[in-house]
Amino acid sequence: MNYYLNIGTNLGNRRGNLYRAVVALTLQAGNIATSRIVASKPWGYHSNNEFLNVGVLVRSHLQPHDMLQRLQALERKLGSGSHRDEQGNYADRVVDIDIIAIDDKVIDTPTLQVPHPRMHLRPFVLQPMAELAPAWRHPVLHATAAQLLERLSQQD
Secondary structure (H helix, E strand, C coil), X not given: CEEEEEEEECCCCHHHHHHHHHHHHHHHHCCEEECCCEEECXXXXXXXXXXXXXXXXXXXXXXXXXXXXXXXXXXXXXXXXXXXXXXXXXXXCCCEEEEEEECCCCEECXXXXXXXXXXXXXXXXXHHHHHHCCCCECCCCCCEHHHHHHHHHHHC
């Protein structure tokens, strides 16, 4: 399966955080592909700390929930705590690894939603996705990442 991930960081040595996460994924999964780094303002909350994000394509035979567990363990290993504050709002983070898509699968469970339910609202997810997988089409919205990015820019 092709797993499309997005890694974000807005605390500490952000480039170093991305590098450590990509190296750890490479050690676990072998050959991976990465997008260019995208800088963005925090999405969904206020912070003075700008994010750096990178898209990653991982090919794996792991089942989706097993992959999710490995990614969450990797986040903890890299020093990331909860991504939410006491009120349940987004918070700054050392490393956040999200599964954005898995081929053309649609998964909707309490612990995993694929494609990511807010990917079409986030340029910092769509730009790397368009770079890594230009032919991929959202299985629900029936559009490529580039088309979703264009729709989003027209709304601004």
